[in-house]
Amino acid sequence: MTTSHPIVIAGAGIGGLTAALALAARGCRVVVVEKAARLEEAGAGLQLSPNASRVLTDLGLRPRLAPTITAPDAVSIMSVRRGGEVIRLPLRDRGDGRTDAPYWLLHRADLQAALLAQVKAIPAIELRLGCPFTDFAITGDGVVVRSGDGAAPLSALALIGADGVRSAVRQQLFPDVQPGFSGLVAWRGTIAAGRLPAELTPPRVQLWMGPKAHLVAYPMASGQQTNIVALMPGTLDSPSWSAPGDIAEIRHHFAAARWPDAARHMIEAVGDWRRWALFTMPDGGVWNRGPVALLGDAAHAMLPFVAQGAGMAIEDAAVLARCLGDPGGVPAALARYAAARRARVGRVQRTARQSGQIYHLRGAMAVARDLTMQALGTARLQARQNWIYDWRP
Numbered sequence: 001m002t003t004s005h006p007i008v009i010a011g012a013g014i015g016g017l018t019a020a021l022a023l024a025a026r027g028c029r030v031v032v033v034e035k036a037a038r039l040e041e042a043g044a045g046l047q048l049s050p051n052a053s054r055v056l057t058d059l060g061l062r063p064r065l066a067p068t069i070t071a072p073d074a075v076s077i078m079s080v081r082r083g084g085e086v087i088r089l090p091l092r093d094r095g096d097g098r099t100d101a102p103y104w105l106l107h108r109a110d111l112q113a114a115l116l117a118q119v120k121a122i123p124a125i126e127l128r129l130g131c132p133f134t135d136f137a138i139t140g141d142g143v144v145v146r147s148g149d150g151a152a153p154l155s156a157l158a159l160i161g162a163d164g165v166r167s168a169v170r171q172q173l174f175p176d177v178q179p180g181f182s183g184l185v186a187w188r189g190t191i192a193a194g195r196l197p198a199e200l201t202p203p204r205v206q207l208w209m210g211p212k213a214h215l216v217a218y219p220m221a222s223g224q225q226t227n228i229v230a231l232m233p234g235t236l237d238s239p240s241w242s243a244p245g246d247i248a249e250i251r252h253h254f255a256a257a258r259w260p261d262a263a264r265h266m267i268e269a270v271g272d273w274r275r276w277a278l279f280t281m282p283d284g285g286v287w288n289r290g291p292v293a294l295l296g297d298a299a300h301a302m303l304p305f306v307a308q309g310a311g312m313a314i315e316d317a318a319v320l321a322r323c324l325g326d327p328g329g330v331p332a333a334l335a336r337y338a339a340a341r342r343a344r345v346g347r348v349q350r351t352a353r354q355s356g357q358i359y360h361l362r363g364a365m366a367v368a369r370d371l372t373m374q375a376l377g378t379a380r381l382q383a384r385q386n387w388i389y390d391w392r393p
Helices: 014-025 050-058 062-068 108-120 168-173 247-256 261-269 309-325 330-359 363-383
Strands: 007-010 030-034 045-048 074-079 084-090 104-107 125-129 133-139 142-147 154-156 158-161 180-192 205-210 213-220 225-233 274-280 292-294
Touching: 007 014, 007 142, 007 154, 014 030, 014 050, 014 108, 014 125, 014 309, 045 050, 045 108, 045 213, 045 225, 045 309, 050 062, 050 309, 062 104, 062 108, 074 363, 084 363, 104 108, 104 213, 104 225, 108 125, 133 168, 142 158, 158 168, 168 292, 205 330, 213 247, 213 261, 225 247, 225 261, 247 261, 292 330, 309 330
Parallel strands: 007 030, 007 158, 030 125, 074 205, 158 292
Antiparallel strands: 045 104, 074 084, 133 142, 142 154, 180 225, 180 274, 205 213, 213 225
């Protein structure tokens, strides 16, 4: 797509930067506006399954990411009721032909840094930091985008809101659609290598299932850190996704439920807990009107219980670029984008919600869950994820 007018993306997070790269690869000129004056390290760990790593590889990011990636050998599903492993799902050498894209563990800041370096190397992308989106006006031939930095309004072919769960673009596009608090809180922290014994830091993802809570732990930063996420019911004390957390609250919850020593040892080893109240959008998301569309959490914030929040934003970026790169008008392209994403995203949202319910079972239901997983076996449990992992843009 060659034109004098750019496509404007509001938000320079993972989804926004990936979309900029994907659009530039299709011949589009892109302007990314971001309210932060600098993109600082933020967040904690990320799991990127093959559906997402495939897109990043196609965009040429693998060499930049290689020094920071950890490739786990398996997902180990643990049960508080059993006190240990229920079943282990290998992630390497499955023998089923799915070898074109790996499963990656990495720090969110490392992914954002790699995306940013790639963006800066492409002349067709202009990144404007300290430039908060304020509003837009749809015109006969596109959209006019205004920002709060005093710059002149931008005439654009399209505006893409990639500005997160509290999206300012969505607020104007769909003012009646708001994210809702799920009643669940994610507690996140990191542990430096060497602060835990080797048996607690295997080269795999550990998923501990327990009563009304679950715990996820995995290595990142090339094994130099362990990422810990504890997910449990909580109150909406702060809408921030990185508010300071009091270890006394999480310690009480996991002690009262008699979690095994291994899990509680990991919790105690975290020096700085961050508390993230989990908000979600309606199943299937909200997407577009005319030359304006949404992407990532702005469109479809979901529970993180199948580790697909970043993955779905990366997928969105690839599909958006494909649709805008096809012949035809922008509104029609964005309508195709929405149609291509709605059903899949809705299914992932529902799967994440159902997974959390399964992880948090108690009593006899937890016994039945563990026995069912073992009876299904590795191959059939893995096959249940293939519809997510096998996706291609």
